[in-house]
Amino acid sequence: MTEEADDIQKKSVTIFGRDVAAIPCFRSSFLYGIGSGFAGGLTYFLFTSNTRWATHVGFTSFVIVTMSYWFHCRWQWSKKKFTHGQLQAVMQKQAMYEGTDYDLTDKGQVYEVKN
Template sequence: MREDKAGLQSVVAQQEEAYEQRKKSWLPDVRNTPCARSALIHGILGGLTLGLLYFAKSSIVRRSCDLAVGGFAVMALTSWEVCRWSKAKKRAEVKRTVAVLNTLTSRTTTDDTSQADTIRSKTL
């Protein structure tokens, strides 16, 4: 009886491990992907709006659905790219600011204050 229970537990553990591996390998983790949530929301709203507006105008279901899917794709990709570009721009700005501050602090401690004032005036 104990051997059956131990064997069953090992089979269940192997299946859970296999499930976790499958889940990690082919499903993207949208919660931890930067800009994914906002891109999906913008895409869904854009596609829905475009499809509904075209349907209200023409009453053609197939063409409205085609436009909704196309609108989703365009809006999601555009939103994704804009968000990623914005994050990259902010990251570069932070790096630049850190470099300037490091330069100012190293120059202030080693050089006289007139050089630090010159650097400050150039960065501002």
Template sequence: MFTPRMSNSSDTHVIESASDEQEKHQGIVGRLAETPCMRTSLLYGIGGGVVAGLGHFLFTSNVRKSAHFGFISYMIGTLATWSYCRYKWSETRMRERQMQYVLRNKLLVEGTELEKELNAHSEDA
């Protein structure tokens, strides 16, 4: 829903929607949802913790130990999944930056004498 709001900042009028204000005040849940890999890690951790806790309860019939086992499984599963996912995410991010650097330099060198020299060196190798 669009709710216009006029704000006066240096004599300019800016119309903001209600969704802009919600983005500013989304709280901890919104920040967690935006963190890369956090949503997936929490889902895997919760699922693994529930399955591990219920499985432990079926074998031991001890509620307290099963709850502890489920919680520990949740923590380990969440941390392991988050660590692995963040590692892969940062690896991909680094490759993207390297590719941007290479493409930017390729555009700067294209059509110059330096490109001919580089091509000659690559053919010799």
């Protein structure tokens, strides 16, 4: 029974040979897009009773919300990844220089480097 459960969890959707579950912001972008497309199309249909234009409005709102949320989320993700990379480099330097003349964390005092 556990092997079947593991197989079900391991299955994922691949598009062009790439696992979409591993793409940052993919899931949330599509969920927001689908929800907004449905809501936009349904709202337009309720006010006008025009099915053709309601589907156009629904699909257009799906595309616009999906793309805008995708770009916003990826922008924030890229900024966060860049900041984490900078922080990781500084932490590695701190660990390397700890206890030497280059260590700058001793009670806020800055030491001059002697050559």
